[in-house]
Amino acid sequence: MTHSKLYSAIFAAGITFVLACLMIGIKLDTDGTQLAIKGATTAQWFWILGGIAVVFFSQLFSRQIDGMFSHLPKPQLGKLIPAQAKSDAMKPWLIAGAIVILLVWPFMVSRGSVDLATLTLIYIMLGLGLNIVVGLAGLLDLGFVAFYAVGAYTYALLSLYFGFSFWICLPLSAALAALFGFILGFPVLRLRGDYLAIVTLGFGEIIRILLNNWTDVTGGPSGISGIAKPTLFGLEFTRKVKTEGATTFHSFFDISYSSSYKVIFLYMIAVLLVLFLIYLINRLIRMPIGRAWEALREDEIACRSLGLNRTAIKLSAFTIGASTAGFAGCFFAARQGFISPESFIFIESAIILAIVVLGGMGSQVGVILAAIIMTILPELAREFSEYRMLLFGLLMVVMMRWRPEGLLPMKRPQLELNKQ
Amino acid sequence: MSQLLLDVNDLTMRFGGLVAVNGVSLKVKDKQIVSVIGPNGAGKTTVFNCLSGFYIPTEGSVMLRSEQIAGLKDFQISRRGLVRTFQHVRLFSKMTVIENMLVAQHRHLNTNLLSGLFKTPNYRRREGEAMDRAAHWLEEVGLLEFANREAGNLSYGQQRRLEIARCMVTQPELLMLDEPAAGLNPNETKELDELIIKLRDVHDISILLIEHDMGLVMGISDHIYVIAQGTPLANGLPDEIKNNPDVIKAYLGEE
Numbered sequence: 001m002t003h004s005k006l007y008s009a010i011f012a013a014g015i016t017f018v019l020a021c022l023m024i025g026i027k028l029d030t031d032g033t034q035l036a037i038k039g040a041t042t043a044q045w046f047w048i049l050g051g052i053a054v055v056f057f058s059q060l061f062s063r064q065i066d067g068m069f070s071h072l073p074k075p076q077l078g079k080l081i082p083a084q085a086k087s088d089a090m091k092p093w094l095i096a097g098a099i100v101i102l103l104v105w106p107f108m109v110s111r112g113s114v115d116l117a118t119l120t121l122i123y124i125m126l127g128l129g130l131n132i133v134v135g136l137a138g139l140l141d142l143g144f145v146a147f148y149a150v151g152a153y154t155y156a157l158l159s160l161y162f163g164f165s166f167w168i169c170l171p172l173s174a175a176l177a178a179l180f181g182f183i184l185g186f187p188v189l190r191l192r193g194d195y196l197a198i199v200t201l202g203f204g205e206i207i208r209i210l211l212n213n214w215t216d217v218t219g220g221p222s223g224i225s226g227i228a229k230p231t232l233f234g235l236e237f238t239r240k241v242k243t244e245g246a247t248t249f250h251s252f253f254d255i256s257y258s259s260s261y262k263v264i265f266l267y268m269i270a271v272l273l274v275l276f277l278i279y280l281i282n283r284l285i286r287m288p289i290g291r292a293w294e295a296l297r298e299d300e301i302a303c304r305s306l307g308l309n310r311t312a313i314k315l316s317a318f319t320i321g322a323s324t325a326g327f328a329g330c331f332f333a334a335r336q337g338f339i340s341p342e343s344f345i346f347i348e349s350a351i352i353l354a355i356v357v358l359g360g361m362g363s364q365v366g367v368i369l370a371a372i373i374m375t376i377l378p379e380l381a382r383e384f385s386e387y388r389m390l391l392f393g394l395l396m397v398v399m400m401r402w403r404p405e406g407l408l409p410m411k412r413p414q415l416e417l418n419k420q
Numbered sequence: 421m422s423q424l425l426l427d428v429n430d431l432t433m434r435f436g437g438l439v440a441v442n443g444v445s446l447k448v449k450d451k452q453i454v455s456v457i458g459p460n461g462a463g464k465t466t467v468f469n470c471l472s473g474f475y476i477p478t479e480g481s482v483m484l485r486s487e488q489i490a491g492l493k494d495f496q497i498s499r500r501g502l503v504r505t506f507q508h509v510r511l512f513s514k515m516t517v518i519e520n521m522l523v524a525q526h527r528h529l530n531t532n533l534l535s536g537l538f539k540t541p542n543y544r545r546r547e548g549e550a551m552d553r554a555a556h557w558l559e560e561v562g563l564l565e566f567a568n569r570e571a572g573n574l575s576y577g578q579q580r581r582l583e584i585a586r587c588m589v590t591q592p593e594l595l596m597l598d599e600p601a602a603g604l605n606p607n608e609t610k611e612l613d614e615l616i617i618k619l620r621d622v623h624d625i626s627i628l629l630i631e632h633d634m635g636l637v638m639g640i641s642d643h644i645y646v647i648a649q650g651t652p653l654a655n656g657l658p659d660e661i662k663n664n665p666d667v668i669k670a671y672l673g674e675e
Contacts, residue, residue, distance in 0.1 A: 280537070287536035288522070288529040291515070295523040298512035305472060305506070306524045306590060307498035412516050414568045417555045 009059035016055040020048045102271050106264045114260070114267050118335060120375040121270035122328050127355040127367040128277050129324025134353065135362035135410070136290065137317035138297025139188075140197040143204025144352050146184075147177040147322040149211060149344035151329020156224040156339055157217065166230035166334050170327065177326025178319045180207075185318035189311055192300070204349055212341040223340025229262065230269060230334050237262035266335050273331060277324060278364060284320070285364075286413060293317050294362070358399055360406025369407050422449040424486075425626050426471075426502070426594055431480035433463075433470055440466045442650045443480075447643075448594060448626050453616065455629045455637045457661075458647035459670060464630045465507060467647070468598055471628075472504045473497040484594070499527055501593035505600060509579045513572030517563060517582060520571050521554035524586045557585040561615065577608035584615065594626045595619065601633045609636060616640055638662060646670070 025048060027038045040048070058065060106114045126148060133141045151173040158164040158172065188199050211218045218224065229237060235249045239257050249265075250257045284290045292313045295303050303310055333339050355374050359366030377395070378388055399407075426448040433441040441463045448454045456464050470477040473494035482490040489497050498504075512520050522529075529550055530536065530543040558564040561581040566574060571582060580600060587595055597616070601609045613636055619625045631637045637644065638658045646653040646661060648670040654661060661667055 283537050284533075287533075288526050288531045289533065289536070291519055291523050292526055294515055294519075295512045298514055299510045301474075301506070302510040302512065303523075304474070304494040305498055305504050305510075306526070306586070307495045307503070308523070308526050309495050412519070412568070412570065415516070415518050415551070417518065417551060417564070417567055 005060060005062075009056050012059045013052050013056035016052050017048075020051060024048060099275070103268070106267050111260045111263050114263050116375070116379055118263070118267045118270050120372055121267070121274050122332055122335070123352070123355060123371040123375050124274050124368050125270075125277055125328035125331070126325055126352045127359065127371045128274075128281055128364065129321045129328065130352050131356050131359075131362065131364065131367050132281065132284075132293070132324070133317055133321035134356050135360075135367070136285065136297065137293040137314065137321075139314065139317060140193060141200045141318075141321070142197045142346075142349055142353065143184075143200040143202070143207075144321075144325060145344045145346070145348040146204040146207035147181055147325035148329040148332070148348070149207050149341070150177045150180050150322075151326030152333040152339050152343070153211060153218060153224075153329075154326070155330040155333045156227050159228045160224060160226075163228075166228065166330070170330050173330035174323040174326040177329065178323035181318040181320075181322025182315060184322075185315040189314055201346070201349075204344075204346060208341050208344050211344070219340075221340060221342075223338060223342070225338040227333050227337050227339070229337065230266070232265060237265055270331060270335075273327060277327070278368075281324075282364065289313070289316060354396060358396070358406060360409040362410035363406060363408050366406050366408035366410070373407075422451060424448075425450050425452075425484070426628070427481075427483040427486075428471065429481045429483075431467065431470055431482065432478050433466055433475055434478045440650050441470065441477075441647075444645075444647060444650075444652050446645050446655070448628055450626055451620055451624055452642045453620055453627045453629060453640050455631060455641040455644045456647060457631065457634075457637055457644060458653070461649075462647045463650040464647055465598060466650075468504060468596055468628075468630060471497075472502065472596065498590065498592075501591070502596065503587040503590055503592040503594075504596035505583045505587060505598055507598045507602065509576070509583055511571040511579055511583060511586075513570065515571060516568050517558065517571050517574070518551075518554055518567045520582060520586050521558065521589050522550055524589050525550045525553065528591075553589050557589045560588070560618075561585040577604055577611075580604065580608075580612070581615070584619075588619070588623070588625070592625065594628060596628045596630075598630045599632060600629070601631055601636050609633060612636070613640060 024044055025040045027040065029036050029038045106117070126144070129147075130141065130144045133139050133144070154173040154176045155164075155166065155169040158169050159166075164172070184200070184203050188196050191199060212221055214220070231237070231246070232249060234246055235252050236246050237249050240248070248257075249261055292303070292308055293316075295308065296310060296313050296317075300310060303313070332343075336343075351374060355370045356367055358374070359368070359370030378392070381388055381391055384391065424447060426446075428444065428446045431441055431444045432439065444463075444467055446454065446456070456467060458464050466475065469475040470490070471482055473489070473492055473496070477490050480490065481488060484497075484500055484502055487500070489500060489502070492500075512523060515523070528546065530540075530546045532543075535543040555564060555567070558567055561584060563574075563578060563582055563585065566578065571579065574582060580603075584595070584597070584600070600616075601612055604612060616627060616629070617640055620627060629637070629641070638661075641658050643655065644658055644661045645655045646664075646667050653670055654664050654667050656664070
């Protein structure tokens with residue numbers, strides 16, 4: 001117990017006092033037509049004082065408290081996954097089982113759950129994309145949502161003005177987002193860390209503001225509505241045929257109309273897209289390009305000395321990451337049927353980044369798990385809606401305190417050598 | 421008959437008004453170990469940075485097999501067969517030893533995205549060759565059993581050896597080592613000594629060395645260049661350098 005401990009405890013208690021007084025202690029209220037400042041009730045003051053005392057003592061005895069908690073076993077999530085040798089043999093079965101569950105499950109639960117699952121899958125796509133840029137290549141990107149927006153608006157605009165179908169727009173969205181990733185890549189090639197983060201943050205805002213103000217084309221803040229839904233080989237999922245000459249799904253199969261078909265269909269598309277992306281990125285990680293991304297994250301100077309062209313490597317990471325977001329964006333626009341710049345604000349970038357960091361940088365399974373937690377938890381905590389962001393913040397603090405490496409840190413691939 | 425591999429003439433590097441390297445010339449022939457020595461701050465590492473393309477020299481020429489390489493980008497120079505290590509170990513420490521070796525062979529691999537995605541025969545063959553080369557060099561430096569360890573978990577001496585193996589696997593003609601013995605114990609220094617001689621005698625590589633360990637330098641060098649305050653001071657065989665009064669003065673000061 002030193003003086004510095006006492007000082008920091010007094011300091012922390014002081015800050016708590018000031019913040020609590022401003023936020024809880026003083027209230028603005030309407031008094032007739034005028035604004036009046038009102039003090040808190042006695043009970044509230046009591047709570048404030050209690051809070052200050054808690055902060056003071058927890059700071060004062062922080063070392064002892066930390067000591068107490070250090071005896072608690074840290075969550076060993078790694079143990080949930082069977083040992084390497086066993087999991088290798090079981091892997092195909094596990095994957096097959098997971099896919100079957102993913103495909104059968106929507107028919108057994110409510111429409112709302114399927115819809116939520118679809119949203120989760122969108123975040124998984126985004127997380128997988130950002131994982132390439134941040135987790136593997138180590139380029140901190142705070143404006144990832146820009147590429148998501150590019151993908152979404154590509155589909156919305158092409159469908160609105162030219163009547164392009166979802167299936168044609170899917171690769172186009174990915175390609176256009178990739179192009180934007182490439183363009184952003186150039187000016188930031190020489191930047192690293194904090195500087196890169198600021199530039200990408202600016203880029204994200206530029207795209208959003210552009211969409212907001214280019215009213216003639218994008219509809220500005222009011223967005224674009226009535227975006228066509230995807231079709232199954234030309235079969236529509238509406239009650240009545242929308243385009244001339246097309247058939248609806250229920251009339252083709254001669255079953256009665258149900259709105260849940262559409263929801264399940266969208267979910268299936270999302271599952272397919274996610275599986276495709278997981279396969280693609282899994283291959284990329286094990287290819288020379290994937291190794292080069294990681295090497296660039298580890299040591300850029302060593303990369304240069306070994307004949308790796310860092311320009312090409314950085315641009316490829318940006319481009320491929322962005323195209324994944326474009327993919328997700330296109331699907332998002334199709335699912336919502338309505339998009340506006342509101343959907344592409346900074347907090348979205350922050351959530352995607354949180355998914356990557358919480359999951360474990362570079363780890364695909366971790367990112368998927370984190371995406372599920374980050375979308376489902378807020379839904380479960382709907383009753384505490386006022387405290388949602390508070391819980392969210394608390395979760396992150398706790399996570400970073402106990403498992404700074406993420407839920408499921410990336411496992412290094414073990415390679416078999418032919419002994420000579 | 422040994423051929424001239426690297427020919428550096430009047431290399432000068434200025435940072436604003438500061439002349440870090442002033443008119444340094446040096447020659448490395450095939451299968452030679454050439455050392456650059458000098459007191460701290462003499463500009464040895466700056467010479468290395470100029471040769472490997474991390475700096476673009478202000479003046480002078482750098483010819484690798486009679487081809488001008490001064491002004492080329494770092495990665496272009498290393499692709500021409502001139503690779504270096506660093507004063508402080510620079511490994512990809514979160515990656516495994518074998519992955520370090522594979523990254524170094526990036527340009528020898530099939531980096532076409534589609535052939536990688538579909539695992540074409542050509543892709544598999546190149547990947548297999550790279551693994552074999554990596555295994556071969558890990559064996560040479562005695563790290564084969566650690567192939568699947570994270571590079572950052574190796575001991576310091578092992579990390580040093582891995583860094584050399586990682587350079588060798590790129591199939592260079594000239595290996596530049598920047599203080600490879602720094603931080604090694606006498607035993608490890610002796611192993612390093614043997615490794616460097618083996619590289620020259622068995623693998624026909626030329627080596628350009630910066631080192632402070634005089635025992636190592638005098639024992640293995642075919643030729644020594646001395647630099648003091650950025651300017652060339654002397655050059656010659658180890659015995660000539662040992663007894664050169666100017667060199668002794670530069671190191672120990674005047675009485």
